[in-house]
Amino acid sequence: MKKLHEAMRRDSRIFFLMGDTGFNLVEPIFEEFPERTLNVGVAEQNMIGISAGLVNAGFRPVCYAISNFLTQRCFEQIRNDICLHNYPIILAGTSAGFDNGTLWATHYIVEDIGCLKTLPNIQIYSPSSVESIEAVCDEAFNFEKPAYVRIAKSNFSMGRKNKSLDEFILENPTSSVLVIAHGKMVKNAYEAANTSKNFSVFAVNKIKPLNAQKLTPLFNKFKKIVVVEDNFKSGLYNSICQFLAENKLKNDVYFIGPEEEYEKHIGDPKHLEEKYGLMPDKINQFISEIVG
Amino acid sequence: MNQIQTSSKQKVPNADIRRTIVEIVHNSGAAHIGSALSCIEILNAVFKNVDLQKIKSQTADRDRVILSKGHATAALYTVMYHHGLLNRDEIYSYSKNDSLLAGHSSHHVPFVEHSTGALGHGLPVSLGIAIGLKAKELPARVFVIVGDGELHEGSNWETFMLAGHLKIANLCVLIDRNNLQQVGKVEVTCSIEPLKTKLESFNFNVFESDGHNEKEIAEKITNSKNSSQPVAIICQTTKGKGISFMENNNLWHYRAPQGEEYKKALKELTS
Numbered sequence: 001m002k003k004l005h006e007a008m009r010r011d012s013r014i015f016f017l018m019g020d021t022g023f024n025l026v027e028p029i030f031e032e033f034p035e036r037t038l039n040v041g042v043a044e045q046n047m048i049g050i051s052a053g054l055v056n057a058g059f060r061p062v063c064y065a066i067s068n069f070l071t072q073r074c075f076e077q078i079r080n081d082i083c084l085h086n087y088p089i090i091l092a093g094t095s096a097g098f099d100n101g102t103l104w105a106t107h108y109i110v111e112d113i114g115c116l117k118t119l120p121n122i123q124i125y126s127p128s129s130v131e132s133i134e135a136v137c138d139e140a141f142n143f144e145k146p147a148y149v150r151i152a153k154s155n156f157s158m159g160r161k162n163k164s165l166d167e168f169i170l171e172n173p174t175s176s177v178l179v180i181a182h183g184k185m186v187k188n189a190y191e192a193a194n195t196s197k198n199f200s201v202f203a204v205n206k207i208k209p210l211n212a213q214k215l216t217p218l219f220n221k222f223k224k225i226v227v228v229e230d231n232f233k234s235g236l237y238n239s240i241c242q243f244l245a246e247n248k249l250k251n252d253v254y255f256i257g258p259e260e261e262y263e264k265h266i267g268d269p270k271h272l273e274e275k276y277g278l279m280p281d282k283i284n285q286f287i288s289e290i291v292g
Numbered sequence: 293m294n295q296i297q298t299s300s301k302q303k304v305p306n307a308d309i310r311r312t313i314v315e316i317v318h319n320s321g322a323a324h325i326g327s328a329l330s331c332i333e334i335l336n337a338v339f340k341n342v343d344l345q346k347i348k349s350q351t352a353d354r355d356r357v358i359l360s361k362g363h364a365t366a367a368l369y370t371v372m373y374h375h376g377l378l379n380r381d382e383i384y385s386y387s388k389n390d391s392l393l394a395g396h397s398s399h400h401v402p403f404v405e406h407s408t409g410a411l412g413h414g415l416p417v418s419l420g421i422a423i424g425l426k427a428k429e430l431p432a433r434v435f436v437i438v439g440d441g442e443l444h445e446g447s448n449w450e451t452f453m454l455a456g457h458l459k460i461a462n463l464c465v466l467i468d469r470n471n472l473q474q475v476g477k478v479e480v481t482c483s484i485e486p487l488k489t490k491l492e493s494f495n496f497n498v499f500e501s502d503g504h505n506e507k508e509i510a511e512k513i514t515n516s517k518n519s520s521q522p523v524a525i526i527c528q529t530t531k532g533k534g535i536s537f538m539e540n541n542n543l544w545h546y547r548a549p550q551g552e553e554y555k556k557a558l559k560e561l562t563s
Contacts, residue, residue, distance in 0.1 A: 015424070035427050046416045046450035053420020056405060057428065058352060077447075080410050081417055085399055 003137040004062060004092075005029050008036065011141070015054050019044050019065035021094060026064070044069045048077035055087040060143040066100075067093030067109045067150060071116055078146075083119040088143035096126070096152035096183050097230025098258075098272040105262040108272075114234025116148050117208045123147040124208040126236075128169075128186035130155060132205045135162040139206075152184035152230075153269075162205075166214050169201040170194065177287055178222035180204055182236055184269075185228045185278060192280035192287075199226070199287050207236050210243055219249045224290055226254045230278060233257065256286055304340070304374045306332050306506060310534045311561045312370045312383065318554045320387035322395055326532040326544035328367035330470040330503070331437055334527050335359070335371040337509035338435045338466065344375060346432075347403055353430040356405050356421050360414020361439035361468060362396040369393055369401070377403045412445025414438065415465065419451045422463040422522075433462045433517070441473030443484050449494075455522040456495030463522040464513065465496075468503065470531040474545050487526055496524045503527030535560050 001022075008014045008029060016029055016037045030037045036059075040047040044065055051061035063070060070093045071078065082089050093112065100107035117124055123145050127133040133151070140147045158169065169186055170193045177199035181189045186203045193201050202218060204210070219225065225244075227237040237255045244251055258276045273279050277286055309332050317325045338357055346354035359368040366386060373383040378393075378401070385391035392400045396409030405421070408414045418436035425432050438448065455463050467487070471478055478484060491498045497519045499512040509527060516523040531545075532538030535557045538549075549557045 015427070038423065040454060041450075043450035043454065045412075045447040046419070046454060049413060049416020049447065049451070050420035050423060052406070053417040053422070054424045056356070056417070056421045057424025057430075059424050059427075076410055077413065077416070080407065081413055084407055 001025055001029070003134060003141075005032075007137070007141045008033055011060065012036075013058065013060040013143075015059040015061045017047050017051055017061055017063045019047050019063070019069060021065045044073040045077050048074045049081055051089045052077075052081035052085065052087055055085070055089060060088055062090045062092055064092045064094065066107065067095050067112055068107060071112045071148065075115065078116070079119055082146045083121045086121045087146060089146055090140050090143070091146075091148045092151060093148065094151050096150045097185070098267070098269045099153045101263075101267045101269050101272045104266050110231050110258050111234060112148075112150060113207055113231045113236065114238065117239065121145050122208065123206065124150070125206050126150040126152075126182035127205050128156065128181070128183055128203045130157045131160065131162050132165070132203065135165050136205055139165065150183060154184045154187060156184070156187040164214070165206050166202070166204050166211050169203050172197060172200045175199045176223045177226060177291060178202055178218055178224070179226045179228055179283070179287070180236065180240065181228040182207055183230065185230055188273065188278055188280050189228050189283060192283040195280065196284045196287065198291060204236060207239060210239055212243070215243060216247065219244065219247075219251050222251070224252045224254065226256060226287060226290070228256045228278065228283060230273065231257060232260050252290075254286070254290060256283060304336055304371075306336055307534070307561055309336060309367075309370050309374055311558065312373065313366050314535070314549060314554070314557045314561065316370065316384060316386040317366055317548045318550065319384065321548045321550075322366065322387035323546040323548070324363045324366065324395065325548060326472075326538055326542070327361065327364040327439070327470075329533045329535065329538065330529040330531045331361070331364055331367050331468045332371070332533070333504045333506040334437055334466050334468060334509055334529070335367055337506045337513060338437070339371055339375045341510060341513045342435070344377070347377065352428070353432045355432045356418070356434045358406050358408065358414045358418050358434070358436045359397050360408055360418070360436050361411065361442055362408030362414070364439075365395065365397040368397055368404070372403060411439070411442040412447040415448050415451045418465075419455050419460060419463055422455070422460045423458070425462055426460065433464055435464050435466060435513075437466045437468060440467060440469045440471065440478050440484060441481070443467070444482055452491065452494040452496065459495070459520060460522050461519050464516065465522070465524045466509070467524060467526045468529050469526050470503075470529040472531045472540065472542055472545075474542070476542070491524045495521055497521040499523070499525045501525055501527050503529030504533055
């Protein structure tokens with residue numbers, strides 16, 4: 001929100017729309033820019049349509065809401081009104097993966113990446129740390145294309161600025177195993193690797209399009225690729241598999257993430273991440289097994 | 293050379309528009325002629341009201357026209373053609389292979405503000421434009437043509453509610469009340485009445501008009517210019533208007549006139 005506030009001071013084209021989300025967070029922006037902010041109410045279809053209209057009138061909108069309602073309630077609006085027109089609109093979705101696990105299946109989100117990445121033109125970001133949020137904002141606020149930013153509830157910090165958008169978080173030169181993760185799962189993978197010291201961790205903060213220049217050398221170097229994500233297989237794992245197949249690469253690819261199902265019983269993020277092997281100890285256990 | 297026609301605002305007879313629509317739909321075998329014929333006077337009145345020069349120059353303060361009932365785009369494109377916004381080759385490519393002029397409105401066609409076709413999209417987008425114009429203190433208006441069956445889409449009501457709440461007065465919604473949707477009558481399928489009362493309760497300034505009386509529609513457009521509320525004009529129309537055997541007959545939601553039907557349609561429009 002701080003980055004958005006700064007960007008709105010810099011760029012008078014930015015118009016901030018939100019779907020009744022952000023209590024005790026967005027107020028300073030609304031106070032400073034009453035003519036470029038709007039709470040549309042609980043009406044996400046309307047919000048996306050309005051954002052497209054604002055582009056027609058010369059603005060660069062940022063739409064903010066809980067990820068589920070921002071991306072899935074209004075999927076057709078995103079398709080037709082944003083992506084068909086290739087409109088530079090940022091969809092900033094709060095809550096990712098099992099962040100809202102105790103609020104249950106209507107509020108946690110594990111299929112947004114798979115859902116949105118089918119759309120032409122859209123850029124998909126899943127920042128993994130406070131520093132990578134800055135790097136993502138630096139790119140997204142150029143407003144070149146439609147963008148979805150999946151903002152997890154995490155304050156993980158690397159203690160340094162990103163060297164690039166996608167990068168190693170931890171590099172183990174002797175290992176043949178590379179964990180690729182995005183969003184909040186980078187922290188889990190990092191903690192796991194810090195304990196076991198038998199694999200490397202690479203953060204993909206931009207899921208679509210994948211950075212082929214960055215990824216190709218990794219696939220040549222590491223034989224075993226483990227994708228760790230709080231999304232169904234339709235997310236980054238699917239993109240990596242497609243990338244490998246299209247480039248005729250023969251790596252072994254593994255997935256750690258949720259089964260394609262909706263939970264019957266609730267659980268907080270740690271509980272559900274534990275269930276699907278996403279916690280550090282489970283990641284280590286999985287990797288020990290594939291290393292043999 | 294495909295020169296753009298330079299029709300003056302006064303010289304765009306609705307019968308000419310209807311003839312062109314019948315021709316291009318006949319040529320391509322396209323659908324939705326009935327839906328197109330019901331909104332000719334609405335579109336013609338709107339395009340006679342806006343500053344075409346600003347649209348041609350794409351100035352920031354141009355009025356915007358959005359056909360939310362995008363399946364009637366044969367009407368939009370033909371009215372645009374007769375107002376000099378499309379050339380002859382373009383209009384006669386309608387719904388043919390490799391043409392930009394698809395069976396639903398496309399922003400790839402010059403001067404089309406927004407692609408539509410999936411219903412319930414044009415009105416929210418129009419509200420966004422109207423909010424943007426207001427924020428920039430530009431005096432332009434946004435005209436959006438919505439079908440009556442289209443009002444079943446809930447997104448419209450999200451927009452009506454917010455537009456009325458925010459008093460977005462530069463938004464003008466023209467409702468093509470032809471009483472028919474694809475499968476049957478709107479009132480039988482899911483009633484939208486009392487429409488005027490409903491829209492007034494959403495804080496709209498609501499007018500009613502004979503939807504085939506271009507002069508009356510134009511007057512409502514002009515008279516509502518200084519409204520302090522968003523404007524809705526309910527235009528009572530007839531699906532398939534102007535061709536006796538198409539009027540109020542949903543067969544012509546999809547069918548294109550061929551053979552004797554084509555000749556008969558043209559004859560009716562000429563006589």
